[in-house]
Amino acid sequence: MVDMETKAISKTRLDAKKSGKWHYPDKQQFCQKKGSGNNWAHGFCAHGPKAHDDIMALVQSEVEKCDHFDGFLTLMSLAGGTGSGVGAYITQCLRDEYPHSFIMNQVVWPYNTGEVIVQNYNALLTLSQLYLYSDALLIMENDKIQKICSQLLNIKHISFQDMNTVIAHKLASFLQPTVRTEGSHTRQNRLGDMLEHLVAHPDYKLLSLLNIPQMSEAALQYSAYQWPGLLKHLRQMLIANAPMEEGIDWNVRVSSGAIRNHNFSLANLLLLRGKDCNMADVSAFTEPKLYTDWIPSGCGLLEWKQPRMFCQYEKSASLLSNSQTPVTPLNSVLEKSWSMFGARAFVHQYIKFGLAEEDFLDSFASLEQVLKNYKDL
Numbered sequence: 001m002v003d004m005e006t007k008a009i010s011k012t013r014l015d016a017k018k019s020g021k022w023h024y025p026d027k028q029q030f031c032q033k034k035g036s037g038n039n040w041a042h043g044f045c046a047h048g049p050k051a052h053d054d055i056m057a058l059v060q061s062e063v064e065k066c067d068h069f070d071g072f073l074t075l076m077s078l079a080g081g082t083g084s085g086v087g088a089y090i091t092q093c094l095r096d097e098y099p100h101s102f103i104m105n106q107v108v109w110p111y112n113t114g115e116v117i118v119q120n121y122n123a124l125l126t127l128s129q130l131y132l133y134s135d136a137l138l139i140m141e142n143d144k145i146q147k148i149c150s151q152l153l154n155i156k157h158i159s160f161q162d163m164n165t166v167i168a169h170k171l172a173s174f175l176q177p178t179v180r181t182e183g184s185h186t187r188q189n190r191l192g193d194m195l196e197h198l199v200a201h202p203d204y205k206l207l208s209l210l211n212i213p214q215m216s217e218a219a220l221q222y223s224a225y226q227w228p229g230l231l232k233h234l235r236q237m238l239i240a241n242a243p244m245e246e247g248i249d250w251n252v253r254v255s256s257g258a259i260r261n262h263n264f265s266l267a268n269l270l271l272l273r274g275k276d277c278n279m280a281d282v283s284a285f286t287e288p289k290l291y292t293d294w295i296p297s298g299c300g301l302l303e304w305k306q307p308r309m310f311c312q313y314e315k316s317a318s319l320l321s322n323s324q325t326p327v328t329p330l331n332s333v334l335e336k337s338w339s340m341f342g343a344r345a346f347v348h349q350y351i352k353f354g355l356a357e358e359d360f361l362d363s364f365a366s367l368e369q370v371l372k373n374y375k376d377l
Contacts, residue, residue: 001029002055002090004036004047004082028062030055036081040122041353043085044129048093051086056093063098071102071135071191073175076126079110079119084126095133102192105134106171109141109329118346120336121360127330128363131370136199138207139326140167144243151246153216169311170209173318174271178304189271189304197302198267198322203373208325210237211318212245225315227272227280234317235284239263241325254289264292264377265323270303274315277305285319292377327374334367 001024003009009031016022030051036043063069072094077083087105094103107126110119130137145166149158153166178189187193199205212234213225233245239262240252254262268290272280282303291300310316341347341360351357 001031002051002082002086003031004034004043004086006031006033028058030058036085038079038116038118038122039081039349039353040085040088040118040125041350041355043081043083043087044089044125045085045354047082048086048089052089052093055090056097059094059097069101071104071195072098073191074103074105076105077108077110078123078126079108079116080122083108084122088126088129091130092133102195103134104136104138104191104195105130106138106140106167108167109139109143111142111146112329112332115142118340118349120333120340121346121350123333124337124363124367125355125359127333127370128366131205131366134205135195136205136207138209138320139329140170140209141243141329148214148244152214152244154219166214169214170211170318173211173273173310173316174209174269174320176273176306176310178271178273178306180302180304194269194320198269198320200267203370204266204322206322206326206330206370206374208321208323209318210234210243210321211316212237213313213316214244217312220312225313227276227315230315230317231280231282231284234319238265238268238285238319238321238323239290241328254287262290263324265290265300265321266292266295266377267299267322268301269320270301271306271318271320272303272315273306273308273310273317274313275307275309277307277315280305324374324377327371330367330371330374334364334371338364 001009001012009029013024013029016024032047036047074087074091076087091103091105094101110116110123116122127137142163145163146158148166149155149162155162174189180187180189198207212230213223215223233248236242236248236250236252237245239254240249241263242248252262268285270282270285282301285301286298288297347357347360
């Protein structure tokens with residue numbers, strides 16, 4: 001656990017202890033008394049290098065406890081100074097110290113309307129840096145998470161705890177064990193196996209995650225799902241780029257030819273959990289038209305199954321996807337960053353911590369290429 005201020009870590013540890021279900025190990029936290037002031041350069045160029053030795057010692061301590069070390073999953077923000085700046089710096093250090101290990105960064109995308117005035121700069125610099133060192137970036141958009149809390153879970157006054165609960169639910173849905181059969185052998189869902197399938201091409205590292213069903217506890221007892229209905233909704237969520245099953249645009253159809261308006265994929269990982277999951281027909285996710293033209297037939301989908309129920313859902317499905325879903329938020333970040341950079345707004349605050357205007361331009365060039373790659377699928 002890394003932060004440049006003590007408040008967030010102290011509260012998180014205290015909340016966990018009070019729950020009686022979980023506690024964080026002692027002496028595995030790093031924090032200071034001065035934050036990064038929502039400045040990516042302050043975190044990346046100042047706080048990160050100063051904290052390098054202490055943080056990497058904590059990481060090494062955890063790695064050495066592993067019987068089978070599979071890689072790193074970092075949880076970080078894009079909007080602030082520490083989560084984005086220090087987070088990007090530590091990711092670079094992890095790649096240097098563990099060059100053959102898998103690294104997945106789960107990044108929380110800021111609200112489109114804005115939490116921090118320089119959030120688009122911070123997101124721009126973080127994403128371009130992570131693209132150099134990370135194997136995959138799993139995106140969780142605050143706007144979409146809030147919509148799930150409001151419309152699916154019927155939460156009236158949404159807190160960060162509510163949103164974190166949704167994100168944790170999503171992460172658990174693909175990280176909890178599943179099994180896949182290969183001939184006479186069975187394999188668990190290792191992080192490396194996931195990334196090998198989903199991010200086989202180094203130019204395409206942006207992942208999104210869909211879950212179905214997701215509902216409040218009150219609604220759960222009145223609900224019953226069958227696999228055909230669940231998978232039909234999940235497939236439409238994918239092609240219509242919908243974050244949840246409510247409000248899906250059913251007019252979007254998979255098509256070929258010059259006019260194609262559905263969300264294209266490079267690779268999808270489908271995880272089914274619950275009763276009769278081995279009987280579910282997933283052939284709709286193997287349709288070649290779902291995928292970009294240069295993906296070989298039959299290589300787009302990987303499916304894993306687990307008969308055990310997940311979070312009281314008799315049947316549930318998750319789809320981890322490398323698709324065009326990030327195009328809209330990425331385009332928004334670039335447009336707003338260009339607008340501010342054109343006026344050189346707040347650039348001096350980054351320069352004073354060691355960043356140069358050329359670093360901004362390099363980041364713009366990197367992400368413009370990423371955006372073009374995804375648009376051209």
